[in-house]
Amino acid sequence: MHALNWVDWTVLIITLLAIVIYGTWQTRGSKNVKDYLRGGNSSKWWTIGLSVMATQASAITFLSTPGQAFNDGMGFVQFYFGLPIAMVVICMVFIPLYYRLNVYTAYEFLENRFDLKTRTLAALLFLIQRGLAAGITIFAPAIILSVVLGWDLLTLNIIIGLLVIIYTVSGGTRAVNVTQKHQMVVIFIGMWVAFFIIISKLPEDITFTKALEIAGASGKMKVLDFSFSLNNRYTFWSGIIGGTFLMLSYFGTDQSQVQRYLSGKSVKEMQLGLIFNGLLKVPMQFFILLVGVMVFVFYQFNNAPINFNPTATELVLNSKQAEAFQALQSEQDNLFDNRQQIIKDFLNTKDKKQALKDLRKMNDLNANVKHEARLIIEKVAEEQDVKIESNDKDYVFIHFILNNLPRGLIGLLLAVILSAAMSSTSSELNALGSTTTIDLYIRNTGEKTETEKVKASKWFTFAWGIIAIGVACVANLAENLIQLVNIIGSIFYGNVLGIFLLAFFFKFVKGNAVFIAAIVTQIIVFILYVLNEYEMINLPFLWLNFVGCIIVISMACLFQLIKTNEKSVTA
Secondary structure, eight states: OOOOOHHHHHHHHHHHHHHHHHHHHHTOOOOSHHHHHHGGGOBOHHHHHHHHHHHHOOHHHHHHHHHHHHHHOGGGGGGGTTHHHHHHHIIIIIHHHHHHHTOSSTTHHHHHHSOHHHHHHHHHHHHHHHHHHHHHHHHHHHHHHHHHHOOOHHHHHHHHHHHHHHHHHHHHHHHHHHHHHHHHHHHHHHHHHHHHHHHHTSOTTOOHHHHHHHHHHTTOOOOOOOOOOTTOSSOHHIIIIIHHHHHHHHHHHOHHHHHHHHTBSSHHHHHHHHHHHHHHHHHHHHHHHHHHHHHHHHTTSSOOOSSSOHHHHHHHHTSTTHHHHHHHHHHHHHHHHHHHHHHHHHHHOSOHHHHHHHHHHHHHHHHHHHHHHHHHHHHHHHHHTOOOOOOOGGGHHHHHHHHHSOTTHHHHHHHHHHHHHHHHHHHHHHHHHHHIIIIIIIHHHOOOOHHHHHHHHHHHHHHHHHHHHHHHHHOOOOSOHHHHHHHHHHHHHHHHHHHHHHHHHOTTOOHHHHHHHHHHHHHHHHHHHHHHHTTSSOOOTHHHHHHHHHHHHHHHHHHHHHHHHHHHHHO
C-alpha cells in the first residue's frame, strides 16, 4: 500500500478539523437541557433528513457496502426495501405522539403508557446494543485504515473517538445535526468522485453500458430475489418484512435516530425530514453498491491481489504456506489473462450464449481460487494463534482508493470514511448520554436544575465516548462489518419495537405483562441467534426483528389475558 502524500494529509486533516471546529463553535454555550438534548427545537427538515441519513450511514457503509457488491452483487439493496414503508408509519404514528407528549427520549412514553420498570428495561436494552454499536462504528474504519496505511490501531481508535467526543460533548444535539450536514456533503462529493474515476479508468472501448453488461453477465446486477428460501439472506421478502420491522425499530424507537427528528421545529418539519430520508436512502445505497460493482468491473481489466487484506497476505507469505499461496496467485493471474479474451468475445459476439457461459465459468474458477486462498489464511492464523480477517470484503474499496486515485482525492476519500465514522458515532454518543441522563439518572434521583441536567448530560456523553473507545479497542473481527452492526441491532430491535407497538395498539395490555414478556423474548431471540450461528436452525438475522416483535406481542397479550381471567375467577 502507498504511503499518504502530503497533499492527501493536508486534505484529510483540514476536512476533519474544519468539521470539528465548526460544529464546536456554532453550538457553543447551551444553557438548558432543551437546547442541549433537542437542539432548541430549531432544526429544518433538510437538516433532520441529512442528520438521520448520516446517523445510519457510518464508515461501515462506505467501506463494507462496496465490498459486499464486489463479492455478491446488488442484492444487498433489498435490505433497505422496508425503509420507505417504515418512514410512513413513523410519520403517521410515532412522531405526532412524541411531539404531543413533549418527550426528550422515546422511552419516556413507555412510563406514561406502562410503568417505570418497562421504561427502564427498554432504555437499558437500547444502551446495551447502541453502546456496542458505537464501539464498532469507531473500530470498523480504524481496523481497516490501520491495516492498509500501517497506522497503529489503538491510536486510530483514540483519535476518532476523541474527535467525536470534543464537539458532541461541547454542543450536544445541535452540534451533531450541524456537523452531520457538512459530513454528508463531503460523503456525497467523495463517492461521486470515486464513481467517475472508476469509470474513467476502464479501457477506452468499455463504456458505462458495457461495464453494466459485464457486471450483469457476472451475476452482479441481480437486484431482486423473490424466492422464499431462508438460505438466501437478502431477498425481496426479507427486505420488505424483516427490513420494515428493523427500520421501524431503528427509526421509531432507537434514541440515536429519535433524537435527530425530535430537534425539529414542528411536526411537519420532522415528518418532511423522515420522508426525505425515505426517498433518498434506497437510491443512495443502490449507488454505493453500484460503486462496488464498478470496482469489480475495474478488476476485470486490472490485476488484483488474491486477497485484498494486506495483513493476511503478509502473514501467509511469511509462513510455510507461502509457496501454496503464491501458486494460487499465479493461477489467478492466468485466469485474468484468459478472461480478457472471453470478455472481448462476450461484448463483440451476437450469439452471447456461449460467451456468457464461458465468462461465468471463469468467474466461478476465480471465486474457487480466492476461497482456497482464504482457507490457507485461516489455517496459518490457526497455526500461529492470531486473529486475522480472511474475508477481504471490507478491504476491496480502500485498496482501490489507495492504489488508483490521484493525490488529494485519496485524502478526500479517507476524509469521507472518517467523517462517516464521526457522524454516526456522534449521534450514538449523544443518544446514549441523553438516555442515561433522562431515563436513568434524573428519573431515579429527583428533579435537577437546568445547569445540573446539562452538566450531567455532558458527563454521561463523555463517559459513553470513553466506553465506545474501549469497546473499539477490544472489538473482534467479523466476516463483514456492516452485517455485524445489523446483527447486533436485529437481536434487540424486534423486542423493543414489540413493546412500542403494544403501547400504541394494544390498550388492554398492562405494564407487568409487557415487562415479563420482554425479558422472556430477549432470552428466546438470543437463543435463536446462537442456534442459527451453530447451524442447528436456519433463521437469517433479518427475520429476528419480525420474530422478536411477534413473540413479545403474543406473550404479553397471553400473560394479560391469563391475569384478567384469574381476576375474573377470583371475583
